[in-house]
Amino acid sequence: MEVKTSLLDNMIGVGDMVLLEPLSEESFIENLRNRFDHNEIYTYIGSVVISMNPYRSLPIFTPEKVEEYRNRNFYELSPHIYALADEAYRSLRDQDKDQCILITGESGAGKTEASKLVMSYVAAVCGKGQEVNKVKEQLLQSNPVLEAFGNAKTVRNDNSSRFGKYMDIEFDFKGDPLGGVISNYLLEKSRVVKQPRGERNFHIFYQLLSGASDDTLKKLKLDRDFSKYNYLSLDSASVTGLDDAACFRTVRNAMQIVGFMEDEVQSVLELVAAVLKLGNIEFKPESRVNGFDESRVKDKNDLKEMCELLGIEQSVLERAFSYRTVEAKMEKVSTTLNVSQAYYARDALAKNLYSRLFSWLVTRINESIKAQAKTRHKVMGVLDIYGFEIFEENSFEQFIINYCNEKLQQIFIELTLREEQEEYIREDIEWTNIEYFNNAVICDLIENNQNGILAMLDEECLRPGTVTDDTFLDKLNTICAEHQHFESRLSKNSKFLTDHSLPHSCFRIQHYAGKVLYRVEGFVDKNNDLLYRDLSQAMYKANHSLMKQIFPEGNPAKVNLKRPPTAGFQFKASVGTLMRNLLTKNPNYIRCIKPNDKKAAHIFTDTLVCHQVRYLGLMENVRVRRAGYAFRQMYEPCLERYKMLCKQTWPHWRGPTREGVEVLMTDLQISTEEFAYGRSKIFIRNPRTLFFLEEKRRGCLENLAALIQKIYRGWKCRKHFLLLKKSQVVVAAWYRRYAQQKKYQKIKSSTIVMQSFIRGWKARKILRELKYQKRCKEAVTTIAAYWHGTQARMELRRLKQEARNKHAVSVIWAFWQGTKVRREYRKFFRAHAGRKIYDFTIQRIMQKYFLNLKKTMPSMSPIDKKWPARPYQFMEGANTELRRIFYLWRCKKYRSQFTEDKKAVYEEKLEASEIFKDKKALYPSSVSQPFKGDYVEINKNPKYQKLNSAVEEKVLLADVVNKINRANGKGSSRIFLLTKNNFVLADQKTGQVKASVPLPDLTSVSVSTQNDGFFALKLKEGSASAAKGDFLLSSDHLIEIITKLHRAGTAMADREQININISDEFLVQFKQDKVCVKFVQGGPKNGNSAACKRKNNRLLEVSVPSP
């Protein structure tokens, strides 16, 4: 269950000043001090947050704190700036109400820090994502850039904002930031040229000189030494705890994140450097004939460098420092400037240059952070503007600043009271009128268009004639004399005539926050804010990317003779816009208070705080808040908090919460004047009542705590006892188990020992037995082996003896038989033995030879040349003869298998061999190719059906040949047909007969000795076929064609044989010419086949590829 807490828990003093009892200035300050001493720097007045500057870092701005305050009700936790930021953000996101956060307080009170805390809180709790994070980062990083250019060290604050800032952060419907718009108010530009004692110029000058690289400084023509620049005060050039060099790096990085281009950063730094250079320009007087002094630039080096930085022609600027041109109604009058006027012009230029650069920076940042989406945005405005200022010497700036604070107070009064009133109406509570001081009358004194101080100042500035600060004061004295908040020594209202605290050249205004004395000196000048036109025109002419933008009035094409609006007028207008803007939004206030003047932690100066409490109107704020009902709370948290005070509501109330609260209040017998029931809230009139409730609650809580403690202790003891009991059982069980285990282990091990002894004894007994049996067996075996051995040896000896005896008998028998035979045949043996042995031997050898021949007979192939070798020399003749017979027999056998067709083929092959063997190189490759005769399938191919029928006889050969054109030697394909009596050449594609030559007209055929397929068919001179001349053809089947031609010629009874002429050079008759066909070796370039080329009339050359 979520623990509901309240602001009222662990309160130090009171967290909300509305609850202060009794309410007095002393108790108010005492409460602030008490809380400040306990590091509680935030205190509420209703929904307003008072923030004390701790001047040290407290651990209350951590991410954990952000999480703690996230989505919690305002009064739920102890006062914190995060609670206000969360309330504003949630109201913006969930209720679609635009918000503004107004941060006020005097210089050094922590306004800027507070604004950053609010922004960082919102950044931490709003949506995430790449795009959103980029926007957040840009919004946050705009701060360091603006602080570097707009903040400076003052005696009150080391990082004092010298400009007012209002930033609108825009959100989409989900509450994700989309972008923002920054407005700046009145930069204190006089600081550029002069700083009060103990203060510095704007941070950027020191940061640039300390942090920029040597290279950058060289480019900007600057020196690192601060003392070289008149505009930089030296007595407090370095600030303790502030590292200017590191800050410079941070600023450059921030500029990059915000989206400044590198060249833009460079241009900005050039302008900053130019301001420094400008301060170093000095003037000297030069006497003129008319007796007046004219100013001249003393040392032109700084002027030259500044002109180089800004790209201005030196002479133009130099002239602008010496002369001033006044234009009036088409007339131009040029007057000289004396030295003091030149210094005035220089400083005016420096102030303008810097303040316009600052405004340009704000515009440029706005361009970067502008929301992209065009949809309606929800807006949260954060206003960090200078607080009320009362110095010893107050001038135009303080007047303007205090005017702004008067306006803010107006808004505060208007919105706070309106809010209060609206809440009462909303909650249906009777509204009682509240008395408060309305400062509208002071605002009117300053801003009234007819007789307001600003209007009169403007009137005075624009008036022709001599105008001084004193004439302005005179005017005030006449017009404002009667005003109850205006005081002046010389006013018509003589009551101040003797007031010595009011000097002559001053006027005093009773601001809502106190009386402030203003010295009129410089009012007119500062309000005019004049920059001589010659200077603005010189600046406009500069060849620098920013100058034309920041000095638009210098454009000669747009010379405007009207005076520019005065500073006061501009400020009034922008404050008016700001006020209108703020009035449309829901306000949230942070009132910053500075605890001491020493910028030190832990010091709380009562007088200083009291002064701030007064002029911030905080007491008034509390009174307004308490005028009706001091405290209000929603019914649900109220019931939740106090339900333990009544039996009916404790511990649970089942009905509606309002009824629950009513029951509670009735039960507590609180008087009915003390509270009122609103629609959603209960309103408690006096803090007393609330403290009574709190007191009762605390008492009740103590009782409840005691009860809870009692129950808890009882429960804890019982739990402990049960645990002990359970543990005891477990321990006992474990112990018993352990003891039994040990006993069992002991018995088990003794059993095992005994068992092993018995088993050993038994085993040994068996072993002995077995060993004895084994020995017996071995003895028996040995004895049996010996015995068998003896028996076997005896048998062996007997058998050996028997065999010897048998052999001896057969030997003796053989000897005896031999002797007997020899004795019987001795008489025949010598006469025929030799012849017989010889025949027998020869017979045996021949028998063996034939038997062997039978086994090693060669194969039946006629080309198998193998034959077994003869074993003896004397068999040579027989062997050769047998080989020849076998060869003939085998050939006969082979031939006898031939059919008639095959025979004819072999005859053709034989004839081809006779014609070509060893004569033409093409021949060997043709031997293995069978002669097919018909290569074009003339009978089957339908294309040649006509041709087939045109040839009446049987076709012996049909092939595609290449007919060589007689004129150019190029070939064209023809069908070559050979029949018994003719040869025909026909078109290959159409089958049309081109030439048909009877064989008797063919006298001879010529071919080369080489590897080509060319052949010439020579025709009988005078025959009809020979009209066009001989044919030169080539074919892949040359050997077959020539052989078949030869055979066909031979077969014809009435004709001589066709001559076959094999030579590498022969003559052919082409029409009338005799052409020599010559075969040369050497590969044609396009392949392996022979190519034919007509060289000239007499020569046709055939190139045959080398083999």
Ligand SMILES: Nc1ncnc2c1ncn2[C@@H]1O[C@H](COP(=O)(O)OP(=O)(O)OP(=O)(O)O)[C@@H](O)[C@H]1O
């Ligand atoms: N919440 C804080 N925690 C720690 N230090 C703080 C806090 N608020 C302010 N300070 C310290 O006080 C100094 C002055 O604060 P800050 O610059 O916000 O004042 P300011 O009200 O903006 O003054 P000015 O009107 O001169 O701009 C800071 O530089 C910082 O050192």
Ligand SMILES: [Mg+2]
């Ligand atoms: Mg500030």
